[in-house]
Structure formats: structure tokens, C-alpha cells
Amino acid sequence: MAEKTLIYNIQELTKAYDTGKVKIKALDSVSFTVSEGDMLAIMGRSGSGKSTLLRQMGLLDRPTSGSLLFEGEEVTGLPESDRTKMRLKSMGYVFQEYALLGELTAHQNVYLPGMMLGKKGSNYKERAKELLELVGLGQRTGHYPKELSGGEQQRVAIARALINSPSVLLADEPCANLDTISSKSVMETMVRLNSHLQVTIIFISHDPTDKQYARSLIVLSDGRIAERE
Amino acid sequence: MKTLKVAGFLAFTSLTRGNFGVMLLTILILVLVTLNLLFVPSLLRGLVHGANDKLKDTFAGDIVIESSLDNPLIPKMNVLIPEIEAIGGVVAVSPRNNMVAEIKYENERTSCVVYGIIPEREKEIFTISKSMVEGAFLDSNDRDKIVLGIQLAGAGNPDIELYSRSLKKVHAGDKILVKYGDGIQKNYTVKGIFYSEFIQTDTQAFVSEAEFESVNPLVANKASSIRIKTNDTADSSAIIEKIGQLTDGLRILTWEDYAGIMRSMTDSFHAIDTILNVVNLLVAGITVFVVTYIDVTNRRRQIGIQRAIGIMPGCITLAYLLRALFYAAVASVLASLMFLRVVLPVEARYPFHFPFGDVYLLVGFLDLARAFFILLCATMIAAFLPVWVALRMKILDAIWG
Numbered sequence: 001m002a003e004k005t006l007i008y009n010i011q012e013l014t015k016a017y018d019t020g021k022v023k024i025k026a027l028d029s030v031s032f033t034v035s036e037g038d039m040l041a042i043m044g045r046s047g048s049g050k051s052t053l054l055r056q057m058g059l060l061d062r063p064t065s066g067s068l069l070f071e072g073e074e075v076t077g078l079p080e081s082d083r084t085k086m087r088l089k090s091m092g093y094v095f096q097e098y099a100l101l102g103e104l105t106a107h108q109n110v111y112l113p114g115m116m117l118g119k120k121g122s123n124y125k126e127r128a129k130e131l132l133e134l135v136g137l138g139q140r141t142g143h144y145p146k147e148l149s150g151g152e153q154q155r156v157a158i159a160r161a162l163i164n165s166p167s168v169l170l171a172d173e174p175c176a177n178l179d180t181i182s183s184k185s186v187m188e189t190m191v192r193l194n195s196h197l198q199v200t201i202i203f204i205s206h207d208p209t210d211k212q213y214a215r216s217l218i219v220l221s222d223g224r225i226a227e228r229e
Numbered sequence: 230m231k232t233l234k235v236a237g238f239l240a241f242t243s244l245t246r247g248n249f250g251v252m253l254l255t256i257l258i259l260v261l262v263t264l265n266l267l268f269v270p271s272l273l274r275g276l277v278h279g280a281n282d283k284l285k286d287t288f289a290g291d292i293v294i295e296s297s298l299d300n301p302l303i304p305k306m307n308v309l310i311p312e313i314e315a316i317g318g319v320v321a322v323s324p325r326n327n328m329v330a331e332i333k334y335e336n337e338r339t340s341c342v343v344y345g346i347i348p349e350r351e352k353e354i355f356t357i358s359k360s361m362v363e364g365a366f367l368d369s370n371d372r373d374k375i376v377l378g379i380q381l382a383g384a385g386n387p388d389i390e391l392y393s394r395s396l397k398k399v400h401a402g403d404k405i406l407v408k409y410g411d412g413i414q415k416n417y418t419v420k421g422i423f424y425s426e427f428i429q430t431d432t433q434a435f436v437s438e439a440e441f442e443s444v445n446p447l448v449a450n451k452a453s454s455i456r457i458k459t460n461d462t463a464d465s466s467a468i469i470e471k472i473g474q475l476t477d478g479l480r481i482l483t484w485e486d487y488a489g490i491m492r493s494m495t496d497s498f499h500a501i502d503t504i505l506n507v508v509n510l511l512v513a514g515i516t517v518f519v520v521t522y523i524d525v526t527n528r529r530r531q532i533g534i535q536r537a538i539g540i541m542p543g544c545i546t547l548a549y550l551l552r553a554l555f556y557a558a559v560a561s562v563l564a565s566l567m568f569l570r571v572v573l574p575v576e577a578r579y580p581f582h583f584p585f586g587d588v589y590l591l592v593g594f595l596d597l598a599r600a601f602f603i604l605l606c607a608t609m610i611a612a613f614l615p616v617w618v619a620l621r622m623k624i625l626d627a628i629w630g
Binding site: 055058060061080081084085087088089093095099100101102103104108112113115116117118144160161164 | 231234235238242243246247531534535536537538539540541542544623624625628
């Protein structure tokens with residue numbers, strides 16, 4: 001059986017916040033790897049460092065120390081412009097609070113990163129429509145975020161995260177603000193994407209029942225890995 | 230190209246889907262700033278232009294020849310005038326003699342300079358004959374007749390600037406006594422009163438050359454000064470050089486040199502114009518900066534999201550610059566239309582009144598282009614700075630505050 005490619009290789013990753021009087025370690029020497037095609041759940045109580053870890057992995061923040069290899073490349077010291085390009089090309093990020101651009105329709109929100117990447121010969125508008133179909137919003141492409149429900153907005157955010165066919169989709173508590181039915185719909189959408197499109201997915205959840213959707217699991221406690229399955 | 234396309238897309242959607250009230254307010258402020266950028270310089274330019282025109286048309290002509298200290302009178306007018314008239318670019322020539330005098334009417338008296346002129350020649354250079362408010366201008370064969378500027382005559386008009394120092398109630402047809410500087414006294418009938426609206430001219434009095442020679446026979450075929458009108462394209466310095474070759478010992482001056490006060494005033498107005506432009510530029514810049522800063526602060530989260538999903542900072546900056554360009558362009562067009570279609574016609578109907586006459590706003594294509602350029606620069610800088618600050622923030626701080 002062929003060995004799967006490592007998407008992330010994280011070693012001794014530490015993130016400390018200096019509040020002036022006290023130094024708080026949000027992440028304390030965290031080490032783990034994520035392979036291609038995985039669907040990893042990061043769980044833990046509030047304040048355990050889940051979001052901090054995902055932000056380091058999504059290149060939205062820089063660690064205090066440690067190593068973070070993404071697709072074999074050390075990314076902690078990369079200049080901001082290179083990190084932006086990497087986010088655009090290889091990563092899709094889904095925020096807890098959707099983070100859609102209010103002046104754009106669902107369709108425009110989805111195809112904007114595609115437009116920015118501007119791959120030769122790519123029809124990003126068509127692909128955006130396909131992705132919206134895939135997340136079950138084919139009939140709502142022309143709607144603005146405020147005209148969509150929370151679950152629908154989150155699915156638009158997922159479609160947006162996938163527009164440039166990223167190596168990994170990072171979702172920060174995508175169901176935190178959703179009702180049970182919408183949460184189920186969003187999680188099932190991600191499972192479908194993982195199994196059909198082979199997209200590596202890393203998601204955060206504080207709901208233990210979401211474990212059922214994951215192929216592997218990391219539980220954080222006080223910035224350290226407490227459990228790994 | 231890709232950056233421009235995305236920036237254009239972001240700018241377009243933010244304009245079409247953004248807060249319409251904010252956009253309207255921004256454009257309105259920019260329109261007011263542009264009107265200010267246009268109004269003050271055009272007023273000053275109109276002021277300078279109007280003053281210069283009055284000076285040339287009623288007081289100095291284009292070129293003035295004066296006698297020197299050694300030769301108080303310029304001799305051989307019968308030879309010199311045709312020679313000057315033969316110089317290319319010269320349109321008209323008029324010799325003048327003058328003498329200080331005191332004028333009396335009833336219990337009022339005032340002093341002035343009385344000029345002996347050839348009316349037909351004067352009419353070719355000056356517009357005084359068209360500015361008569363009472364009576365008529367002189368003819369060459371007029372004797373014992375005088376025309377007075379309104380600031381001398383008063384004409385029963387207490388609204389004029391020098392009324393208190395005038396003869397107050399002299400009208401056309403009245404008899405006045407003129408006491409010349411050489412001691413000769415003579416009664417004159419006021420043939421007309423003129424109001425050129427240029428105060429230095431309206432304090433002058435004119436008699437015909439023949440009349441002047443009758444009280445001062447020494448000036449026959451001589452002049453104390455010569456006024457020259459040139460055509461619009463003439464090179465004054467070349468004409469002055471040619472006149473200088475005709476005879477020695479004369480002072481030949483352009484109208485600007487002759488009336489140094491006007492040059493000083495023009496220079497001062499240019500300085501004021503420059504200062505006001507700098508102030509306007511700062512006002513425009515700060516205004517646009519405040520509006521853009523508030524706008525960008527409100528959009529900081531959007532900027533953070535755009536960065537998080539991989540939109541390059543240069544692209545985000547360009548989007549805001551394109552928005553600023555749109556605001557500046559719309560404001561410039563609206564302000565130009567308002568200025569040309571409303572402000573100018575209204576001001577032309579109700580002009581500003583200055584001691585040298587009505588002043589009309591003067592604006593050209595270059596002024597409009599300059600106002601647009603200034604506004605554009607101020608808008609671009611003002612738009613760039615807050616975006617630059619927002620882009621230097623950490624992405625998460627921008628999104629979550």
C-alpha cells in the first residue's frame with residue numbers, strides 16, 4: 001500500500017501570548033502530522049488552544065516557536081506575501097462566524113478567490129456554481145449573505161474555501177452558531193467533500209458527537225495534546 | 230492585469246452595494262471642496278484680469294512714453310507720431326499734455342490733473358468716451374469745455390468712493406473754475422461726467438488739445454506723454470525697442486511698468502492664490518482622509534477577511550484607490566458642471582463690485598484640470614493611508630477587532 005503524503009508535519013509548536021505581567025502558552029510544544037485525505041477533528045474544552053492551533057495551520061498567525069511544515073515546506077518564517085499566496089492556492093479556511101463579504105452574492109463570494117488566483121483556462125465562475133450545487137445552494141447563488149440562513153452562509157463559506165481546489169480545508173467550529181439540523185447538514189457536506197473530492201479536512205468542534213464524522217482525532221487540553229486517536 | 234481585475238471587481242461591488250448615503254455624502258463633500266478649489270482662484274484671476282483691463286483701457290494704454298527729467302516735454306509730435314504709427318503692431322497713438330490744477334464749484338474745491346487730449350485719438354485707445362454718465366465726451370474743436378471723472382464731480386452721488394473729497398454736486402452743464410498750476414484761471418462748462426469704474430481714471434479731467442494750448446501755448450507740437458495701443462499679438466518689448474531707436478531721452482514703459490501698483494497687486498494675488506490652493510489642498514486631503522478613514526475603519530473586518538482568503542494586499546489597496554478615483558471623478562464632473570452652469574452665470578448676472586469695476590469669475594480648461602488633479606492627488610493619498618494602516622494590522626485583529 002502506497003504511503004500517504006504528509007500535508008502537515010508539526011513539531012514542538014508553541015504559541016505564547018505576553019500580557020505584560022504573565023506569559024500565557026496557548027499552545028505548548030504540540031507535535032503531530034496530518035496525511036493527505038484525512039478528516040481530522042480537533043476537540044477540547046473552551047480555551048484549550050484549538051482555534052490558536054488552527055490559525056497557525058491556516059497561516060493566519062505565527063507561532064512563537066516550533067516547526068510547521070506544510071506540504072514539506074517550512075512556513076513559519078515565510079514573508080506575509082508568500083503566506084497569502086499559500087492561503088490562496090493551497091488552503092481553504094472556514095471561520096466560525098462565516099466571514100462572508102456582505103457586498104457580494106453567494107456566487108461572487110465563492111468565485112472571488114478563484115478570480116484572484118486566475119489559473120489559466122480555469123472557469124472560476126462555473127466552478128463556483130458547481131461548488132454551490134455541491135453544498136446544496138444551487139438555487140441561491142444570487143443571494144447576498146444577509147438573505148441566507150446561518151447554515152446556508154456556512155455552506156457558502158465552505159464552497160468558497162474549495163474554489164481553488166486546496167490541499168486542505170480548515171474549519172474553525174463551523175457549526176458553533178448553527179442549529180442542529182444546519183449543523184448536521186454542514187458536517188455531512190464536509191464528509192461528502194472528503195470522501196468524494198479527497199479533500200483533507202481539519203475541523204474544530206467542542207461537540208463530542210462530531211467525533212463520528214472524523215477519521216482521526218486530536219484532543220487538546222491546556223495547549224497540549226491530551227489524546228490522539 | 231489579474232490584480233486590476235479583482236481590484237476593479239471589489240471597487241465596483243463596494244460602490245454598487247455599499248452604503249449609498251455614505252457615498253452621496255463623500256461625493257457632496259468632494260464637490261464642495263472642488264467648488265472651493267475653482268471659486269477662489271477664478272475670483273482672483275477675474276480680479277487681476279478685470280483690474281488689468283481697466284488699467285489698459287482707461288488709464289495707461291499698452292505702452293506709455295514719458296518725457297525725461299532733462300526734457301519735460303517730448304518735442305516734434307508731428308514727426309514722432311507718424312513714425313510710431315508706422316511700427317508693426319501699433320494700433321493707435323495719442324499724445325497728452327497735463328498740468329495740475331485746482332477746481333472750484335460753489336463752496337467746494339478739489340485738486341486734480343487736467344489732461345489736454347486729442348479726443349479722436351483717445352477714443353481709439355481708451356474706453357472713457359463710452360463711460361459717460363452725464364453729457365458727452367469731448368470733440369477736437371471744443372473750447373471752454375471740460376469733462377470730469379465722477380470722483381471729481383461727485384455728480385450728487387454719495388455712494389462713490391471719493392465723494393467727500395469731490396465737488397459733490399457738479400453735473401453736466403454746470404460752470405466750474407479751474408485754477409491751473411501756472412496761475413492761469415479759467416471758467417469751464419462741464420460737458421460730461423464719466424464713470425470708468427477705475428478710481429485713478431475717475432479722478433482725472435480732460436480738455437481738448439486746442440483748449441489746453443490756449444492756456445499753455447508752450448506745449449504746441451509737444452506732449453508730456455504718449456499713450457499707445459498695440460494689437461493683441463504684438464510683442465511689446467520689440468515695439469519699445471523700435472520706439473527707442475526713433476528718439477533719445479524718453480522713458481518707454483509697458484502698462485505693467487507704468488502702473489507698478491498693479492504689478493504689485495497682481496503678484497500679491499498670485500501669492501494669495503498659491504496660499505489658498507495649498508490650504509484648499511490640505512482641506513481637501515483632510516476631508517477625504519476623514520471620510521475614507523471612517524469608511525475603511527468600518528470595513529476593517531472586510532479587509533481582514535479578504536486577506537484571510539488570499540486577496541493580495543496590493544489588490545485591496547488598488548480597490549480603495551479605484552473607489553477614490555471614482556469619487557474624485559464624479560465630484561469633479563459635478564463640481565465643474567455646477568461651476569460652469571450655475572456659479573458662473575449667477576455671478577455674471579450679479580458680479581462682485583470692486584473700485585476698478587465689476588469682477589467676473591474667470592476659469593479655463595486648465596483651471597478645471599488643475600482642480601481635478603489636486604482633488605485626485607488629495608483623494609488618492611487620503612484613501613491610501615487608512616488602507617495601508619489596516620493592511621499592517623494582524624489579520625485576526627482586523628477580523629475580530
